[in-house]
Amino acid sequence: MTAETSGETPTATRCGFVALIGAPNVGKSTLVNALVGAKVTIVSRKVQTTRALIRGIVIENNAQIILVDTPGIFLPKRRLDRAMVSTAWSGAHDADLVCVLLDAKTGIDEEAEAILAKAASVNHDKILVINKVDLVQREKLLALAQAANERTKFVRTFMIAAISGDGVDDVRSTLAEMVPPGPYLYPEDQMSDAPMRQLAAEITREKIYQKLHQELPYQSTVETDKWEERKDKSVRIEQTIFVERESQRKIVLGKGGATIKSIGADSRKELMQILDVPVHLFLFVKVRENWGDDPDRYREMGLEFPKE
Numbered sequence: 554m555t556a557e558t559s560g561e562t563p564t565a566t567r568c569g570f571v572a573l574i575g576a577p578n579v580g581k582s583t584l585v586n587a588l589v590g591a592k593v594t595i596v597s598r599k600v601q602t603t604r605a606l607i608r609g610i611v612i613e614n615n616a617q618i619i620l621v622d623t624p625g626i627f628l629p630k631r632r633l634d635r636a637m638v639s640t641a642w643s644g645a646h647d648a649d650l651v652c653v654l655l656d657a658k659t660g661i662d663e664e665a666e667a668i669l670a671k672a673a674s675v676n677h678d679k680i681l682v683i684n685k686v687d688l689v690q691r692e693k694l695l696a697l698a699q700a701a702n703e704r705t706k707f708v709r710t711f712m713i714a715a716i717s718g719d720g721v722d723d724v725r726s727t728l729a730e731m732v733p734p735g736p737y738l739y740p741e742d743q744m745s746d747a748p749m750r751q752l753a754a755e756i757t758r759e760k761i762y763q764k765l766h767q768e769l770p771y772q773s774t775v776e777t778d779k780w781e782e783r784k785d786k787s788v789r790i791e792q793t794i795f796v797e798r799e800s801q802r803k804i805v806l807g808k809g810g811a812t813i814k815s816i817g818a819d820s821r822k823e824l825m826q827i828l829d830v831p832v833h834l835f836l837f838v839k840v841r842e843n844w845g846d847d848p849d850r851y852r853e854m855g856l857e858f859p860k861e
């Protein structure tokens with residue numbers, strides 16, 4: 554039943570992706586925990602194949618705020634790191650809003666300088682969050698805010714101490730106002746495990762890629778259909794691997810199912826390491842033609858949804 558047919562006043566919802574950008578140790582996890590209001594699962598940084606990982610989902614004033622984090626390498630030294638930086642920034646380009654975090658004590662060092670310069674090229678509203686204000690004097694903060702705003706145009710600047718929650722409510726309500734109108738992308742009963750569902754899908758996708766990248770360059774996607782925590786503390790995870798053609802399905806399955814078995818074993822092993830509980834992983838392979846045009850699939854993948 555929609556709001557129109559129920560006779561109630563329709564409530565307009567808002568929903569959007571907010572990309573958190575900041576140097577390691579700037580306090581992103583602490584801020585996510587403070588925004589979400591409960592301890593959220595720490596998402597592994599090991600999986601770098603992804604464009605962006607969901608760190609937490611917040612509901613505030615009829616707005617669903619999906620906080621995403623991009624792989625945090627900002628001063629790439631190695632060739633591989635350089636290749637990944639553009640991937641990291643594409644997460645920011647695809648988000649609705651970008652939230653740049655600076656460490657009040659560190660100020661604008663080489664890494665922060667690189668982040669601010671890159672952020673300037675992102676074509677979305679940006680907000681600046683100066684964290685750890687408890688560690689420095691007020692005058693220094695104003696100078697830092699000014700210096701950062703000279704480098705990149707921020708719509709708003711916040712000064713917070715994520716660790717004590719100081720200033721965090723303002724950030725939350727501002728994000729809620731700034732995300733675009735639209736329906737919630739995550740059902741409320743899946744919000745708490747959405748980051749883990751997505752991470753688990755990324756891990757399996759990584760294993761497929763490691764095994765089959767020559768035969769299956771880009772044509773597969775993985776979705777976590779079920780995430781069930783059992784009484785004995787184990788987790789049952791069901792995932793579907795989608796490919797575009799029957800011939801690809803055969804490749805993923807392998808002779809007598811050998812390839813999928815080995816992908817499942819690798820994925821399960823890594824999931825157990827991250828979750829630290831026994832994992833029962835069930836993989837299914839399905840052919841879905843033209844999944845690349847299906848908006849729902851983009852949604853499942855987090856950020857890679859078409860804008861129009």
Ligand SMILES: Nc1nc2c(ncn2[C@@H]2O[C@H](COP(=O)(O)OP(=O)(O)OP(=O)(O)O)[C@@H](O)[C@H]2O)c(=O)[nH]1
Pocket residue numbers: 575576577578579580581582583584625684685686687688713714715716717
């Ligand atoms: N004094 C102070 N310390 C903070 C604040 N916020 C975070 N910290 C500390 O800064 C350190 C890094 O915080 P994290 O939240 O783990 O930082 P992060 O950016 O998620 O780190 P990476 O995951 O490595 O990118 C931790 O020791 C936090 O306790 C703050 O407002 N004030």
